[in-house]
Amino acid sequence: MSALLVFGGLLFLLVFGLALQCSDAAALLVPSAAEHPANCTERERMALLDFKKHITDSSNLLSSWVGQDCCSWDGVHCDNTTGNIIGLALGQQGSEDFYMPLGGEISPSLLQLQHLSYLDLSGNFFSDPNIPSFISQFKELSYLNLSNAGFYGLIPASFGNLSSLHTLDLSHNNLFISEPAHHEWLSHLTSLKHLDMSAVPFGDNSSSSSLFLTLNKLPSINEIRMSNCELEKFPLSLPHLNFSSLSILDLSFNYINFSGISWVFNIKSLQYLDLNFNVHHVTRIPRLGVQSRYIPKIQYSKISIPESLGSLCSLRTLDLSWLNISKKLVELGSIFSGCLKHSLTRLQLRYANLDGDIPDWIGDIKNLKVLDLSTNSLSGSVPLSLARLSFLEELFLVSNQLTGSLPEEIGNLAELVHLDLSHNQMCVIISAQHFTRLKKLETLAMSGNSLVFNVSSNWVPPFLLNELRIRSCSVGPEFPTWLQTQHKLEVLTMSHNRISSTVPDWLWNSTTHNLVDLDLSDNQIQGMIPEFLTFTHMENLDLSSNLFSGPLPDLHMHSPFFSYIDLSNNSFSGHIPRIIVNNTTLFPYFGISISMNKLHGRVPDWLCQVKGLEFIDISKNHLSGELPDCWLDSFTLSNINLAYNNISGSIPDSICHLRGLNSLLLSHNRLSSEFPNSLKNCSQLIVLDLGYNSFIGSIPTWIGECLSSLMVLILKWNAFANHIPQEISHLKNLQILDLSSNNLSGPIPKGLSNLTVMQMLPETTNWLPILLQNSETVFLSFRGREDAYGENRIGYVNYIDFSSNKLLENIPEELTSLYGLQSLNLSGNTLEGEIPDKLGRMKQLQSLDLSRNELSGSIPATLSNLAFLSLFNVSHNNLSGRIPSGRAK
Ligand SMILES: *[C@@H]1O[C@H](CO)[C@@H](O)[C@H](O)[C@H]1NC(C)=O
Ligand SMILES: *[C@@H]1O[C@H](CO)[C@@H](O)[C@H](O)[C@H]1NC(C)=O
Ligand SMILES: *[C@@H]1O[C@H](CO)[C@@H](O)[C@H](O)[C@H]1NC(C)=O
Ligand SMILES: *[C@@H]1O[C@H](CO)[C@@H](O)[C@H](O)[C@H]1NC(C)=O
Ligand SMILES: *[C@@H]1O[C@H](CO)[C@@H](O)[C@H](O)[C@H]1NC(C)=O
Ligand SMILES: *[C@@H]1O[C@H](CO)[C@@H](O)[C@H](O)[C@H]1NC(C)=O
Ligand SMILES: *[C@@H]1O[C@H](CO)[C@@H](O)[C@H](O)[C@H]1NC(C)=O
Numbered sequence: 016m017s018a019l020l021v022f023g024g025l026l027f028l029l030v031f032g033l034a035l036q037c038s039d040a041a042a043l044l045v046p047s048a049a050e051h052p053a054n055c056t057e058r059e060r061m062a063l064l065d066f067k068k069h070i071t072d073s074s075n076l077l078s079s080w081v082g083q084d085c086c087s088w089d090g091v092h093c094d095n096t097t098g099n100i101i102g103l104a105l106g107q108q109g110s111e112d113f114y115m116p117l118g119g120e121i122s123p124s125l126l127q128l129q130h131l132s133y134l135d136l137s138g139n140f141f142s143d144p145n146i147p148s149f150i151s152q153f154k155e156l157s158y159l160n161l162s163n164a165g166f167y168g169l170i171p172a173s174f175g176n177l178s179s180l181h182t183l184d185l186s187h188n189n190l191f192i193s194e195p196a197h198h199e200w201l202s203h204l205t206s207l208k209h210l211d212m213s214a215v216p217f218g219d220n221s222s223s224s225s226l227f228l229t230l231n232k233l234p235s236i237n238e239i240r241m242s243n244c245e246l247e248k249f250p251l252s253l254p255h256l257n258f259s260s261l262s263i264l265d266l267s268f269n270y271i272n273f274s275g276i277s278w279v280f281n282i283k284s285l286q287y288l289d290l291n292f293n294v295h296h297v298t299r300i301p302r303l304g305v306q307s308r309y310i311p312k313i314q315y316s317k318i319s320i321p322e323s324l325g326s327l328c329s330l331r332t333l334d335l336s337w338l339n340i341s342k343k344l345v346e347l348g349s350i351f352s353g354c355l356k357h358s359l360t361r362l363q364l365r366y367a368n369l370d371g372d373i374p375d376w377i378g379d380i381k382n383l384k385v386l387d388l389s390t391n392s393l394s395g396s397v398p399l400s401l402a403r404l405s406f407l408e409e410l411f412l413v414s415n416q417l418t419g420s421l422p423e424e425i426g427n428l429a430e431l432v433h434l435d436l437s438h439n440q441m442c443v444i445i446s447a448q449h450f451t452r453l454k455k456l457e458t459l460a461m462s463g464n465s466l467v468f469n470v471s472s473n474w475v476p477p478f479l480l481n482e483l484r485i486r487s488c489s490v491g492p493e494f495p496t497w498l499q500t501q502h503k504l505e506v507l508t509m510s511h512n513r514i515s516s517t518v519p520d521w522l523w524n525s526t527t528h529n530l531v532d533l534d535l536s537d538n539q540i541q542g543m544i545p546e547f548l549t550f551t552h553m554e555n556l557d558l559s560s561n562l563f564s565g566p567l568p569d570l571h572m573h574s575p576f577f578s579y580i581d582l583s584n585n586s587f588s589g590h591i592p593r594i595i596v597n598n599t600t601l602f603p604y605f606g607i608s609i610s611m612n613k614l615h616g617r618v619p620d621w622l623c624q625v626k627g628l629e630f631i632d633i634s635k636n637h638l639s640g641e642l643p644d645c646w647l648d649s650f651t652l653s654n655i656n657l658a659y660n661n662i663s664g665s666i667p668d669s670i671c672h673l674r675g676l677n678s679l680l681l682s683h684n685r686l687s688s689e690f691p692n693s694l695k696n697c698s699q700l701i702v703l704d705l706g707y708n709s710f711i712g713s714i715p716t717w718i719g720e721c722l723s724s725l726m727v728l729i730l731k732w733n734a735f736a737n738h739i740p741q742e743i744s745h746l747k748n749l750q751i752l753d754l755s756s757n758n759l760s761g762p763i764p765k766g767l768s769n770l771t772v773m774q775m776l777p778e779t780t781n782w783l784p785i786l787l788q789n790s791e792t793v794f795l796s797f798r799g800r801e802d803a804y805g806e807n808r809i810g811y812v813n814y815i816d817f818s819s820n821k822l823l824e825n826i827p828e829e830l831t832s833l834y835g836l837q838s839l840n841l842s843g844n845t846l847e848g849e850i851p852d853k854l855g856r857m858k859q860l861q862s863l864d865l866s867r868n869e870l871s872g873s874i875p876a877t878l879s880n881l882a883f884l885s886l887f888n889v890s891h892n893n894l895s896g897r898i899p900s901g902r903a904k
């Protein structure tokens with residue numbers, strides 16, 4: 016399923032994003048160490064050895080640092096005539112191989128290297144998070160890279176002494192600059208050419224505004240990268256636009272409002288301008304539980320592009336994505352008719368609120384290699400003029416309202432590598448002639464359009480694709496046979512295509528080689544899967560929602576990035592074979608869903624031992640017997656969904672050995688016992704659903720203390736008896752509490768008013784569904800489940816259901832302080848007394864059911880304040896008087 020793919024990708028990005036970003040920057044500017052007639056001086060050699068002594072080097076990155084000739088040591092570069100050390104290149108580029116960066120302390124003995132001009136410590140992680148201020152004493156330093164090295168705090172003001180510095184990279188640390196004085200030192204770096212401060216937060220202070228006044232005075236500044244710096248205040252104008260040699264300006268991912276700012280578009284020397292994603296008005300909603308993380312509520316900065324942009328005759332890259340341009344694309348014609356049209360090679364206008372047709376003048380920007388007009392409201396058909404872009408390598412027109420077919424002439428774009436037309440309303444007929452010249456095509460994405468392969472069954476396409484994404488294209492009923500020629504395919508997304516044949520044998524044979532992502536979900540594919548399948552690179556395998564039958568295959572997954580297998584909603588039968596995950600060296604978090612099949616037998620013991628398993632979903636099968644009691648001490652398994660089976664017995668003692676267990680879904684089974692004491696140590700549980708079983712006895716008082724992370728507690732349809740313990744009110748994070756259809760008696764605890772999250776407005780707590788949908792921890796279990804958190808899946812995030820018990824006495828007034836509740840169901844009890852007046856203050860209520868009780872008195876008039884109420888039931892009570900008028904129905 017595509018959501019799942021996105022998720023896999025996201026997670027990958029989060030963990031490895033940084034590393035990958037850096038991986039393509041090869042060792043640049045490093046003086047050659049090829050020959051070194053002069054040896055290094057003893058003094059400098061000793062300094063390096065002292066430096067090494069203070070460093071922790073778990074991966075032996077400095078293992079070559081032995082012997083006399085330190086000029087031949089890795090990362091050490093000497094002047095080839097004097098033997099002086101002039102460069103230390105100790106940056107660690109992220110790579111796919113696992114390594115430990117250098118740690119420990121940076122010894123000031125480095126100061127002995129008096130001729131050092133190049134220092135790269137990027138990608139390491141030293142124990143002292145402060146940037147060592149002695150660096151400012153390297154008089155000849157011209158290149159300094161401290162990127163991504165875990166530094167924290169202020170940048171030493173003495174950096175202003177580095178008057179020879181021409182390259183400074185401080186990006187991706189936890190540095191901060193919150194007032195102008197914190198960056199005053201920059202004004203002294205008069206030789207500076209390249210500056211990268213990406214991801215250094217400037218806060219919403221005036222410092223960002225004065226920063227640009229400072230930078231404008233640097234005579235040789237050539238490159239400024241300040242992406243993701245929280246820049247907000249931005250100078251409307253500059254007293255004097257210097258920036259005479261600025262060629263690279265990256266201001267992407269900030270909060271700058273560009274309307275009325277024109278100087279940025281007047282810098283004649285610009286070759287690269289990236290203003291992508293500047294959000295204008297950001298309300299940051301705190302994300303509970305995860306400290307200092309925010310879900311931004313965003314509005315895109317409205318921008319009116321000055322005509323002067325058209326005369327930036329050197330501009331090669333222009334990215335104005337995620338800015339609200341709000342025009343017809345054709346209206347930008349005059350800008351792109353200037354000299355810009357000769358220089359541009361890369362134009363990105365994604366999500367820019369553009370509409371109308373794709374104008375013909377696009378075909379005049381004739382050096383374009385990359386054109387991205389995705390996620391706008393462009394209509395009409397893909398114009399013939401695009402075929403004039405003979406250098407075009409990447410064309411993205413995703414998510415517009417384009418119609419018609421693809422002009423055959425597009426097939427002449429011989430340089431095309433990536434073509435993505437997904438999510439339009441096109442009807443694309445692909446014929447052999449069409450694509451004969453597209454020899455370089457690697458990505459073809461057409462999802463969401465209708466697609467016809469008008470080719471013979473033995474068509475051999477001229478290209479070898481890496482990625483084919485054709486979700487929802489009505490390609491079926493046959494499996495396209497030409498795919499057999501695509502032996503380099505890594506990503507094949509062919510879900511929801513009405514394919515009803517079987518999967519041809521050759522697919523299984525070739526997938527074992529290169530496929531990384533295979534998504535054939537949501538078709539009507541029949542037949543069995545080979546008994547043994549070994550995948551070398553497969554990360555995501557989704558065969559869900561088809562008609563596959565027979566036994567589950569023996570799966571061997573060898574990729575260190577293996578992320579999930581989804582075989583749910585098929586007709587697999589028999590027992591569950593062991594799934595071998597062979598390589599957990601790098602990324603040991605993966606999930607398996609085999610829910611909604613016809614699997615028999617017990618929950619397999621091997622689940623207890625799979626290293627790296629994070630979620631397992633075997634719900635909706637025919638499993639029986641007891642749960643295995645072999646769970647090992649593990650942090651990874653966080654999510655277990657075994658709902659809708661015939662599992663009996665109780666919850667095993669070892670379950671809380673899973674110290675990361677976040678969600679345990681066991682509803683609709685035959686579990687019976689008292690409330691399981693075995694859960695006492697599962698302090699990380701966020702979601703517990705034991706509904707529809709045969710549990711008996713009391714709800715224990717320890718629940719409030721031991722399960723204090725719970726947000727969702729569902730015990731409905733069991734035989735729990737006795738009082739609801741007061742201690743339940745210690746579950747401060749609870750948002751969903753469903754104890755309905757049990758034998759609970761006694762009064763409703765007054766302390767429920769202490770369920771603090773239920774007092775918050777749904778806007779502030781509506782991250783629960785986000786958590787449920789996006790989090791790696793609670794992911795698969797909730798996907799597609801009708802009643803995962805009660806029947807209120809329609810979106811209530813705060814509710815209480817105590818219906819069908821034997822609860823007594825009054826509705827406690829304290830309950831009415833749970834202002835965030837969207838649904839309250841107390842029906843089918845023996846509650847008496849009057850309906851509290853103050854219920855009218857629970858303004859978020861959409862559903863209020865007090866029926867089948869012994870309530871008396873009149874219905875409070877205040878209830879007519881409940882503007883959202885759409886279900887209101889007080890029938891079968893002893894109430895008198897009128898139903899209040901107003902918006903309540
Ligand atoms: C700094 O080092 C990182 C790798 O760790 C590299 O990606 C980046 O390009 C370097 N910065 C400069 C300005 O050379
Ligand atoms: C450099 O050191 C090597 C071995 O340590 C020695 O053989 C060589 O003569 C030295 N070169 C100079 C120029 O001192
Ligand atoms: C010494 O370095 C200079 C400048 O880096 C370079 O031009 C020259 O070719 C080098 N000589 C040798 C022998 O490596
Ligand atoms: C270096 O910087 C410090 C602090 O900014 C300053 O006090 C000192 O005079 C500077 N030294 C030189 C040699 O410029
Ligand atoms: C903003 O800057 C002023 C001084 O210019 C400083 O006093 C204040 O603490 C700064 N605010 C933040 C949030 O850093
Ligand atoms: C697939 O592989 C199996 C075993 O490796 C082989 O017997 C079979 O002939 C192959 N099928 C095709 C269509 O290549
Ligand atoms: C595991 O993955 C790593 C990194 O890709 C690879 O070097 C290694 O050979 C793999 N091991 C096995 C057993 O497949």
Ligand SMILES: *[C@@H]1O[C@H](CO)[C@@H](O)[C@H](O)[C@H]1NC(C)=O
Nearest residue numbers: 551571572573595596597598
């Ligand atoms: C893991 O994979 C390697 C290489 O693919 C293989 O040789 C080895 O037997 C596998 N180990 C297990 C336990 O399956």
Ligand SMILES: *[C@@H]1O[C@H](CO)[C@@H](O)[C@H](O)[C@H]1NC(C)=O
Nearest residue numbers: 741744765766767768769829
């Ligand atoms: C609610 O919590 C407060 C503080 O934790 C406590 O003093 C109070 O007794 C609690 N209220 C009830 C009714 O339990």
